[in-house]
Amino acid sequence: MENISSSQRNGLSEWFRRRSSMLVDYNPAAGPYFTGRRPFLILLVLALIGTFAAGFLTYRHLILVSNTGGVPESALCRAQGNINCDAILMNDYATILGFVSSSALGLMGFVFVLWIVLNGLWNERMRKIAWTFLAIYFFAAIGFSWYYIYIMMFVVDYICTWCIVVHAVNFSSLAVVLVVAIKNKDNFLLKEISTPGERFYFVTLGIALALLSFAVATALEKMLVVEDMHVKYEELANDPAVIAAVLKSSPSYEIPVSPNDPVYGSPSAPHNLIFFSDFQCPICARTEGYLKKIVSVNQGVINLVYKNFPLSTECNSSVLGNLHPMACPAARAAYAAFLLAGSKGFWSYGDKLFESQKLLNKNPWLQFAQTLGFDTSRFERLLEPQSQAAKKIEEDVALGIKLKLNSTPQLFFKGKRIPENFRGPYLVEALEELAKAENPDDKDFRLKRP
Template sequence: MKKEIRILLVVGVVMAVIGCILSGILILEYFEPGNKIGGTLCSANNDISACTKVAVSPYSGFRDIPLLGDIPVALLGFIFYGFAGTVFVLAYRSEESEQNTHLSFLLFTLGLGVVADIGLLIVSMFLIKTVCTLCVYTYFVTFALFGITFVIVQKDGLKMDSIFTGFSKQKVPYFLIVCAFFAVGHIFGNSVKPSHSHSISDESERKKKIENDLKMYGNAPKVDIDTKSYPFAGDKNAPITIVKYADFNCGHCMHTSHILKMILAEYTGIVKVVYKNFPLDGNCNRFVQRLMPDASSCVAASASICADRQGKFMPVYSGIYSDTEKGVMHTISSVTQIASSSGLNMGQFQKCMGSNDTREQILKEVEEAGKLKIESTPSLFVNNKPIPSGTPDVDFLRELIKQLMK
């Protein structure tokens, strides 16, 4: 075998491994939309990750298949790239005649993959109406693998065997390869899937709680909440508005931000989220006795306000919660670093952080929260009515949105 052919086969294996890694991240995004890894690697717009929007769409997988459960499209990609990489390895280690069999069938398979990716891109652009960056990376990998295989065939002067004759010779090992990667991908998917109790009694109690919470919401009086000139995500004309009062050091608030990101992706044009501060820090909140070290929660709230004044709220908001997830205590230094990496004018930012206007803005939001009798975070209001405080139940939110859309 020519040295150049060997190098191309190795490059093919490397590209296939990259494809498997990308598919693994997309599997994670399917089962846990808005996760940190996918959010970091995928482009975002107004806190609605394109990858998340694709992941929650009905085109992202085959749901509730008997005995198998959910099968995300990304799992098929994982199998595809795993199969391609393994066949490259087999071709590398084979004699010329057997190599010809492997490469002829692989070229055919990759050709189908190219067609499938074009179809997925069309669905993404015209039906889901967004393009997932990670998905595009996998399309490039597919085209690269096809190109590498085609070049090998041309350079080595291989005579293409009958595709199906080649397949018949290797159908058992090929079938085993597919089964192996399906098993690995499926196990991985189940391992990252959020666990839910399968207890009938627990599920029954959960449904009762959702029903009770919906009744409580229906009976609750509307309250006055000022949403003008506050940072928000989603369509400004959306008929459903969720107002979130939060503290940047609150773990439940951080988790709620992921849930709301998923809701925004699921209900594009229907829901918008308005963000307000209620720092659980006596340094800037008269309703709280506890003083956070270095006024951490107040510093984070100030940074979000100053970022909003430069039109950079969402990158800074996400960056602060990313630090929260890492266990970083928010300080002037940490938020300044986030602001700098988010492209803010640092002179304006530093001046804003110490200004009376910023302190008065926090006080205004805190006083409004006090009138609403908010005592903990996160506290959410949907169309000016409160829902149970704490991390919201995703199914409750979905049911509530369905009711409000009627």
């Protein structure tokens, strides 16, 4: 091992020695160091255009996700046909890892480019190292551009004009960088004339400015999102164009529905609204009541399919804490009612559970079964951990984990997850948009409002 390490070190040292021997001294009489000002001026213009475009997209993204009032259409990007900047900014691909705004990331990149270009203009000694950084940056930026161009063309079916401006700036800038680099390839062998101090401030301050711009935009967005969560989602949900765009571009899921699932409404209804719920969840109780009203006024058109996702560590390994400790036995009890009396028995028993959430810690399972006239001996056997009811809960929880659920209630319709901002009075609009997307010929499809 020592011989191999020594050989590697000797080879590396030899490479650096040969490289150093190829470097030549800079002769001021031969002209500007590395290149003149013109390429930097061209990149400055492109960077300013890119900064404006990315800045506008970042600003618009902040407005869309945080404005509690109405969000007026932007004069800089009016929705027309497939051209819809807002639809692009509000789809699932507008953030990286669900947190990092792609528009803020682009703004950070252009701030970094402006810093590099301005340094190259002001300080001739920094031009070679500046051009090296520009080449590295734009090669990376082109990768992002290709990805988002693909998303626009083949995934979301919407086009953002200012996004195209950003991508065009990236491609144009890379072309300029490559042309100048090839033309001045011999000048890359010039010895570095900038001082270590200049290089240090160039790199550290450039990175700091870029990160600061990104941090400010991201922190502002998250702060406004937390502050205005409730109202902003209601405003977005009131815009049918945004509803259609967001739902159309969201991921699709395959959620099986079988005769083993409790159904509210006609089992033969053509449209299934799938409801993942927890009987110890207060919001689930209110949501279920509203969903039943939608089904009741649209008999034979839509039904409600119940799936279990108790937020309890007893039967759900995906939850971190035992938020609802009685949710698992409550789910088994409700499904036992289904096995004994079908969907009608399930919903009657479920109503009892929701109405008596504060009493669930007293294990009222048999009492409720007796009140509803069930065979209590059979009912009690179905409450056991290895019963048919328990296995059904396991199946539902496994499906919920596969769908990456982490809370309740959760709604799915036509394979699409209904975001929380489309709940309440605007849920019906979301259901209509998804139904029409599945069957474009039925443009006049309407659901009655409860």
